[in-house]
Amino acid sequence: MFYILDGGLQTLVQDMGRKDYYHLGVPPSGAADRYSYSLGNILLGNPVDYAALEITLLGPKIEVRKKTVIAITGAPLEVKLNGNPAPMWETICVQEGDILTLRSAQKGVKSYLCVSGGIQVPHVLGSRSTYTLSQLGGFHGRKLQAGDEVTLGEPLPGVFHHIGMRIPDEYLPKFSSSVDIRMVMGISSYRVSDEGIKTFLNSEWQVGLESNNIAYRYSGATASFKSIDPPFGAGNNASNTVDIVYPIGAIMVPNEEELILLLRDATTGGGFVTIGTTINADMDVVAQSRPHAKTRFIAVTVDQAIEARMQKKKKLSTLQSLLR
Structure with a gap:
C-alpha cells in the first residue's frame, strides 16, 4: 500500500483509458x-495497461507500506527516497516504511x-483511469490527498531480480520548450480563409495558462x-458551425486569435x-508542453499519421523485447 502524506499538485490514477x-x-x-x-510498465515487466500514478508538475510524498519495485518516468522530477536522490527511468526496490518524495518537474x-x-x-x-470532471474512476474519482491509502498489486x-534495470537513452523522450505538432487538416477547415490557414501553419503559437487534461x-x-x-442553426458568430462530434486531438478555432486542442x-x-486533428503519435508531446511553450503545427496526410503511430508502436515493442 501507498500511504499519501502529501498529494502534490494533482496526482491521479491513470491507465490506457476507457x-x-x-x-x-x-x-x-x-x-x-x-x-x-508505457515505458514505466515495460521496465517493470507489467502488462502495458497496468494503472499508475500520473503526477502533474509537483509530485506527492508517499510512505511505502509494502515491499515492491517501482519506476518513475515522464517529465524530469526531483526524486528522493528516504531523503537521498533516486533515479528516474530505472527500477527501484522500496521497502516497507520508506518515504518517497517527488517534487517539482524541471521540464515537461x-x-x-x-x-x-x-x-x-x-x-x-472498463478502466481504472480518473475522469475528475464527473468524479469517475480512479481513486474515488479525484486527485490523491493526504491520508489516502492506495492499494498496490502483488x-x-x-521482478526483484531486475533492480537497477534502466531504459536505454535512445528510447527516452525529449522535453522541450519548443515543439512541432503534426496534424491532419479537415473537418470544418473550409470555414477558415486561405490566408488564415497559411498563417495558422506558418506561425508560432504559445500554450496558455488555462491548459489542463481537458x-x-x-x-x-x-x-x-x-x-x-454561419449555416442555419449554428449561431451568429463566424466561429460557429452546426454541432459536430469532436475527435480527441481536435483543434478548434473559437475566435481568430485562439486555438483549443482537445486532450x-x-x-x-x-x-x-x-x-483539423492532432495525430495520435504527437498527443504525448502536446501533454508535456508547459505554459508558454512555443508550438508550430505541421500539416500531414492521414497515411503519414498512421505511419507515425505504427513507428511508435514498433519502438515500444522493440524495447519490450530488448528488456526481456
Missing part, C-alpha cells in the same frame, strides 16, 4: 503521455509512478475566417470551427 464510451459522452481519459507511462508536465503489479482501484466502464514474479489553449497568432454567414478528458462535441 474505450467505446465516447459516443455516450464519456471521454477516454487515461495517461496524458502514454509513451512515458506529466510524470508517472509505476509499480510492479499496478495500482489497484476498481474498474469503472509484485510480479522475478484541453490546451494556444494564442499568439491568428487564423482568420472566411467572410460567410483525453475532452468534451465530446460542440459547434466551433475545427481546423
